[in-house]
Amino acid sequence: MKAVISRTYGTPEVLELIEVEKPVPKDNQVLVKVHATSVNFGNLALLVGKPYLVRFAFGLTKPKYRIPGGDMAGRVEAVGPDVKAFKSGDEVFADLSGSGWGAFAEYVSVPEDVLVQKPSGISFEEAAAVPMAGVTALQAIRDKGEIQPGQKVLVYGASGGVGTFAVQLAKSFGAEVTAVCSTRNVDLVRLMGADHVIDYKREDFRKQTQQYDLIIGVNGHQPLSVYKRALKTGGRFVHVGGSGLQLFQTMTEGPWISMAGKKKMGAFLHKPNPTDLRYMKELIENGKVKPVIDKTYKMNEIREAFNYFAEGHSQGKVIVTV
Structure with missing residues (x-):
């Protein structure tokens, strides 16, 4: 599969789009085909390694997580034998920042308990704007x-x-x-x-x-x-x-x-929480909250997406389609 990787801390120029091995879900994991992700401050901190305190969590000398990307919206492709809540074809979204990141890829394998059913009536791009x-x-x-x-x-x-x-x-x-x-x-x-x-x-x-x-x-x-x-x-x-x-x-x-x-x-620093994400899902489905998207980039434009986000003037979210 194709994935964006980061081998070292630095500017968006260090991001590479390469072929990597497609993950296989473990017993309690779900394999998701990623349709969209987004850029957040956490992604930027993971990229540049600043403020330096983040390196205690992300890796002191180089990024601990090879494939970045926290927000994810996609469709379930396969499930491990112990998975009960999801099946192939389900549309889901999640914040992966507490479970190894990895959303800047065509596929990601994640624990069942981090996933939430995607809100009905919105696109994968809109769903990817929500989690973080x-x-x-x-x-x-x-x-x-x-x-x-x-x-x-x-x-x-x-x-x-x-x-x-x-x-x-x-x-x-x-x-x-x-x-x-x-x-x-x-x-x-x-x-x-x-x-x-x-x-x-x-x-x-x-x-x-x-x-x-x-x-x-x-x-x-x-x-x-x-x-x-x-x-x-x-x-x-x-x-x-x-x-x-x-x-x-x-x-x-x-x-x-x-x-x-x-x-x-x-x-304040946010904590990934599927219960809170389900609360956001309900607000969206009830029409009380609507994701706002500024620009959408393709995965091979990931550097441009980060450069635009880093300027700090986006109107709503910056989305990356996979």
Whole structure:
């Protein structure tokens, strides 16, 4: 089969599309023919090996996982003898970042318990947009952010992969949502359901006086003090993604701010969770959440896909078809 491999850390130029041996499912595994995958921050960290802390999980001197790719949507081709929940022909999707990665390939063999039936009524490309970004947004808002109906929620970086899910999820929980994005993305985030939009190209977020119960920092370079000022007493700031300096501030200063006052500030890292992915599936099938796709690339264009994603200006998800 064809697969994208990474032998060393580096730029997208180190990615190679080569022929490798097709996997054979073990007793409790499912062989899936991959139809689509996507690019996430985790893929970028696995590619470049930065921030350097990720190397403790991904390999100190070279990538531990030869075939990257976390998000996966495809069709079951074969199952091991112990598999009960799936059969050949089933359409599935999954987050493979906790089970060896490997989605940048024509086939992948994965444990039965990581797979979820693909949402009905959407394409494989749309399904591949959901696992990592959708579950990240869900866990950040519901679990870390402890969102409640009627709260005022701000999503900073609302137009990217996680951000578009965050806006829709906050609305599904009954919140009043303000989205922060650039001028070209204003119409997009309004379509996602944002009640208010702050165009950071035209309005200085640091000067706005509105306060929020929950702030999700998906992208941007604002100092932690700016988010703290924008929080209500008892409010929460959840760092999901942004500049390295912002992450460093959140990890070092956030705990002190949280202990010293009545505003909670902390970083967050998603955990693959099939139960949460099933929750996202239900929201999609009920029309409460819709994946947003910016660009679609073929597997032989994987370098271009990574270069575009690394620019940080995608509107929704960057998809790779297999």
